[in-house]
Amino acid sequence: MSDMTSTADAPRSPGRPRSTRADEAIIDAALDLLAEGSTVESLSIEAIANRAGVGKATIYRRWPGKDALLLDALRTLKGPAPRTAGRSVRDDLVVLVGAVGQHADPRVRKIMPCLVPEVNRSSAHRQAYEAIIGPRRAAMREVLRRAVDRGELRADLDIEVAMALLTAPMLTQRMLRWHPERDERLLPERIVDTVLDGLRVR
Amino acid sequence: MSDMTSTADAPRSPGRPRSTRADEAIIDAALDLLAEGSTVESLSIEAIANRAGVGKATIYRRWPGKDALLLDALRTLKGPAPRTAGRSVRDDLVVLVGAVGQHADPRVRKIMPCLVPEVNRSSAHRQAYEAIIGPRRAAMREVLRRAVDRGELRADLDIEVAMALLTAPMLTQRMLRWHPERDERLLPERIVDTVLDGLRVR
DNA sequence: TCGATACGAACCGGTACCGTATCGAAATCC
DNA sequence: GGATTTCGATACGGTACCGGTTCGTATCGA
Numbered sequence: 001m002s003d004m005t006s007t008a009d010a011p012r013s014p015g016r017p018r019s020t021r022a023d024e025a026i027i028d029a030a031l032d033l034l035a036e037g038s039t040v041e042s043l044s045i046e047a048i049a050n051r052a053g054v055g056k057a058t059i060y061r062r063w064p065g066k067d068a069l070l071l072d073a074l075r076t077l078k079g080p081a082p083r084t085a086g087r088s089v090r091d092d093l094v095v096l097v098g099a100v101g102q103h104a105d106p107r108v109r110k111i112m113p114c115l116v117p118e119v120n121r122s123s124a125h126r127q128a129y130e131a132i133i134g135p136r137r138a139a140m141r142e143v144l145r146r147a148v149d150r151g152e153l154r155a156d157l158d159i160e161v162a163m164a165l166l167t168a169p170m171l172t173q174r175m176l177r178w179h180p181e182r183d184e185r186l187l188p189e190r191i192v193d194t195v196l197d198g199l200r201v202r
Numbered sequence: 203m204s205d206m207t208s209t210a211d212a213p214r215s216p217g218r219p220r221s222t223r224a225d226e227a228i229i230d231a232a233l234d235l236l237a238e239g240s241t242v243e244s245l246s247i248e249a250i251a252n253r254a255g256v257g258k259a260t261i262y263r264r265w266p267g268k269d270a271l272l273l274d275a276l277r278t279l280k281g282p283a284p285r286t287a288g289r290s291v292r293d294d295l296v297v298l299v300g301a302v303g304q305h306a307d308p309r310v311r312k313i314m315p316c317l318v319p320e321v322n323r324s325s326a327h328r329q330a331y332e333a334i335i336g337p338r339r340a341a342m343r344e345v346l347r348r349a350v351d352r353g354e355l356r357a358d359l360d361i362e363v364a365m366a367l368l369t370a371p372m373l374t375q376r377m378l379r380w381h382p383e384r385d386e387r388l389l390p391e392r393i394v395d396t397v398l399d400g401l402r403v404r
Numbered sequence: 405t406c407g408a409t410a411c412g413a414a415c416c417g418g419t420a421c422c423g424t425a426t427c428g429a430a431a432t433c434c
Numbered sequence: 435g436g437a438t439t440t441c442g443a444t445a446c447g448g449t450a451c452c453g454g455t456t457c458g459t460a461t462c463g464a
Contacts, residue, residue: 015439016431022441039319041244044421055442060423116318117241120379153401160381161371161392162401168370168380169363177322178370179362190363198400199355199364217409218461224411246451257412262453 018062025052026059030073035107040070040118067124074128077111079104081139089147090192093166096140098188100167101174108132113175137163165195220264227254228261232275237309242272242320242327269326276330279313281306283341291349292394295368298342300390302369303376310334315377339365367397 029052033043045066049056063069082099084092101109118125140163147153153162169191172178231254235245247268251258265271284301286294303311314334320327342365349355355364371393374380 013439014433014437016441018440019431037323039241039243041241045423046421049442053442055444056422057424057426057443058441061440065423113322114319116378117316120315120377121239151403154403157401158392158396160384161389161396164371164374164380165367165393165396168374169366171374172366172370175322176318178366182362187363190360191367194360194363194367195397196401198402199359199398200400201353201356202404215409216407216463218411218463220410221461247453248451251412255412257414258453259413259455260411263410267453 019058022052022054022058023062026054026062026069027073027076028052029054030069031077031105031107031111034073034114035110037110039114043070045069067122071124071128074111074115074125075131077103077105077108077132079132079135081135084139084143089143089152090196092143093140093192093196094188096136096143097166097170097191099136100170103132109174116175137167140166162195166191221260224254224256224260225264228256228264228271229275229278230254231256232271233279233307233309233313236275236316237312239312241316245272247271269324273326273330276313276317276327277333279305279307279310279334281334281337283337286341286345291345291354292398294345295342295394295398296390298338298345299368299372299393301338302372305334311376318377339369342368364397368393 026048029048030043033047033051034040038047043066045056045059048069049059059069063072082095084095086092101112103109112129115125115129119129120126141159144153144157144159144162148155148157148159170188173182173184173187228250231250232245235249235253236242240249245268247258247261250256250271251261254261261271265274284297286297288294303314305311314331317327317331321331322328343361346355346359346361346364350357350359350361372390375384375386375389
């Protein structure tokens, strides 16, 4: 938490220590409310306090305002990139594309779309967003780079464009729900195979 | 407008007619505020009225509430799909991909990201969104279908997946600003060529 | 000119949330 | 036990917007 780190190494302050339960309950309540459909700005401190079973003062004692609390909440969503087997580019990419928009915490899937407008507005939110997806992007970049080095993919490949081709369609499906009826389970394979081989006849 | 159509064929109601200037000013003010960064829900009737130089009553006389006004405003953004030359699949797709996220009204580009959370929540907003991009999607679908018929593209091509591969990367670049520094002008060609030919070496 | 309606502006009571303050109880250290 | 701090709860004044209403004025048809 932004202003709690000092207490860790401080010379043991007197009085009742801050409740770790409250910390978690507050962060959790904020993420729950977001996942249930609240927009970032419609989210109120009072609603978070009620949901967490906590007094408002307990929140204001920890964070200066809603934005700081929210950024801390988003920071807790950081997760590692999924492990890839490394047997083939194709299989690795299927795993990584399948992981787009997925997360250990299922609330992330509902929360990410709500962040889209914020990310374009606030650089702090953009940073939080990129911290969440950063490890996955790095993993995919590495898979592609190695495949180029091995001669499996075109030498003149623009890696960033390739990553966009692979991840963006999955993202629009999972977050924007372009085709709500479509079965998502087969989609990663379809995307990877089509991108690898291209649309043209050979 | 939702409740103004009746006046068109009505037997000429007495009294002062409603101001067309006010209609346009209200819709315009709403779109302006959205384009300037207001979120859909932070947008208030009072702010719209002030911006339009109009009394609140003038708005409430036309629409029952904010949602109806907003949907009407979004409806005015519908535009035709760009013309394609039809010389080659490649050239047509470059035109259509280049048009993703672009619009006759430049405000659309700022407004669309703000709609993302709403589209997942309200079916009315989803309809408005799809009405805006519908003509473009239809045009691209047609270009792809014809190319398959001519034997230029794979016969087993999943057209919807192909459209996602082409449009989603452009959309994430234009609306989510995944790579803010990248030059967007060359991107459509890059995307189309890469998708058509695939990543693999031949 | 007159009746009817729309206009912009201002005001109303109600609601929600802000950020702060205060309460008695609870938890920790000395 | 006493000092100190946090706890949940509640209350406070302030602000913003809601949806509706009422002004005096402006603009139409008859």
